[in-house]
Amino acid sequence: MAIEKLIQSLPKAELHLHIEGSLEPALMWQLANKHQVVLPYQSVAEIEAAYQFEDLQSFLDLYYAGADVLRDEDDFFQLMWSYLNKCRQENIVHAEIMFDPQTHTERGIGFEVFMAGFERAIAQARQQWGMSTLLIMSFLRHLPEADAFSTLEEARPYYDQIAAIGLDSSELGHPPEKFERVFARVRELGLKVVAHAGEEGPADYIWQAIKLLEVDRIDHGVNCQQDQKLVEYLIQQQLPLTVCPLSNLKLKVIEKMDHHNILQLLEAGMLVTVNSDDPTYFGGYLNENYRQLHAALGMNTAQLKQLLINSFKASFLPESQKQHWIDNINVY
Ligand code: HPA
Numbered sequence: 001m002a003i004e005k006l007i008q009s010l011p012k013a014e015l016h017l018h019i020e021g022s023l024e025p026a027l028m029w030q031l032a033n034k035h036q037v038v039l040p041y042q043s044v045a046e047i048e049a050a051y052q053f054e055d056l057q058s059f060l061d062l063y064y065a066g067a068d069v070l071r072d073e074d075d076f077f078q079l080m081w082s083y084l085n086k087c088r089q090e091n092i093v094h095a096e097i098m099f100d101p102q103t104h105t106e107r108g109i110g111f112e113v114f115m116a117g118f119e120r121a122i123a124q125a126r127q128q129w130g131m132s133t134l135l136i137m138s139f140l141r142h143l144p145e146a147d148a149f150s151t152l153e154e155a156r157p158y159y160d161q162i163a164a165i166g167l168d169s170s171e172l173g174h175p176p177e178k179f180e181r182v183f184a185r186v187r188e189l190g191l192k193v194v195a196h197a198g199e200e201g202p203a204d205y206i207w208q209a210i211k212l213l214e215v216d217r218i219d220h221g222v223n224c225q226q227d228q229k230l231v232e233y234l235i236q237q238q239l240p241l242t243v244c245p246l247s248n249l250k251l252k253v254i255e256k257m258d259h260h261n262i263l264q265l266l267e268a269g270m271l272v273t274v275n276s277d278d279p280t281y282f283g284g285y286l287n288e289n290y291r292q293l294h295a296a297l298g299m300n301t302a303q304l305k306q307l308l309i310n311s312f313k314a315s316f317l318p319e320s321q322k323q324h325w326i327d328n329i330n331v332y
């Protein structure tokens, strides 16, 4: 079978997806009208045209501004529902979805609003087509650690709906060590830990995420090759990286897709996975990321199969469910 068909048809997991980064320009436009939010754009086409980024921060500025149209429970339902439908179209059978509560609580929108919307969409997708999802609550690292502590406290009624806690937003100048104490508390609560590290930041930030936060996965991590000892450690420990190729291209972490190191890392034996990060901002959902790896880097069928296996291996699913899906990755 042609690789494009395999990319579409094989079961896959997505492990690095910010739900606020799946807000479609058309939905942003519709919600801005609904709530009379004034956007600095005159049309959906203008929103799309604005998505040209120089670096992570230039993206984050638009991403937080875009999230301002999300106001009531139904908005969060629609946001989640639209992504879960995309999963169905792309044969993403399991998704571990990040959300940024501080982006909403800072605007006076509480957990009871967004969690209710997310949960309603998740339950509907589970009932209608057996969609499997886990939620990852992420702290914004440009804010103080004290704010992360209070967010963790506010989330208390929802702990049984949250599988893991993450760390995202502006990386440079906000190293993992800034959040060492709050992640110690997270681990005491029995939650898994992930952190963005080594996207724009140095290999040392990846070491800090490992040693100080005791992460179960690294989000991005593409700068690991700056430190050969770190590369060896990641291989030996099989500590997963959730890599986002189109994101790296759009945020100029790499100059061209054919410079991406994901297949090198894969061939070296690292547990790397492919993910879309913020698909509406970066020009493609998950399958488009796989397609571009084939087009630009010549990803072959064996590599595709390994990346799909990795997507389940690196997930927080129970072992039996991981194995079930891995057994269903049939490449002819
Ligand atoms: O790629 C990212 N990096 C950091 N923070 C983010 N928040 C959404 N996407 C990202």
Ligand SMILES: [Zn+2]
Pocket (backbone or CB within 6 Å): 016, 018, 168, 196, 219, 277
């Ligand atoms: Zn991310």
